[in-house]
Amino acid sequence: MEALLPDGGINGFVAYLDDPPAGWCAVDTRSSIPGHDCVDDTEPDAWAIHCLYVPPARRNRGIAGTLVQSALEFIRSREGRFAETYARPPTLAKAAFAFLPLESLYLNLGFARIDSIDPNDSRLRLDLNQA
Numbered sequence: 001m002e003a004l005l006p007d008g009g010i011n012g013f014v015a016y017l018d019d020p021p022a023g024w025c026a027v028d029t030r031s032s033i034p035g036h037d038c039v040d041d042t043e044p045d046a047w048a049i050h051c052l053y054v055p056p057a058r059r060n061r062g063i064a065g066t067l068v069q070s071a072l073e074f075i076r077s078r079e080g081r082f083a084e085t086y087a088r089p090p091t092l093a094k095a096a097f098a099f100l101p102l103e104s105l106y107l108n109l110g111f112a113r114i115d116s117i118d119p120n121d122s123r124l125r126l127d128l129n130q131a
Helices: 063-077 090-095 103-107
Strands: 011-015 023-029 047-053 082-087 112-118 121-127
Touching: 011 063, 023 063, 047 063, 063 082, 063 103, 082 103, 103 112, 103 121
Parallel strands: 047 082
Antiparallel strands: 011 023, 023 047, 082 121, 112 121
């Protein structure tokens, strides 16, 4: 996780409770993430929280929410207007990909579901001018 941060290639946050790291969140402009720039032309300057991971043994402690809040503050500090992310519905909790959290995390932080990429993934957006 930490190896991605020093070269400036990815903006992200690493959470620590002790050693090893307790979680990771990556955030960047959507247009700078390969494959994300063509998703939707309505908000070309949207930022994306494109990776969020908390190891199973560290979950249910608020770490993921804290990482997302840190990412949102980072986006605001760069005058970002929108934050987007992808998530899984609760029905796929056990099958959730390690880096794709449940959508309830984002819905509880004020994100709104804007569309579904496929039956398993939702795209969510937060208007930072409204939040």
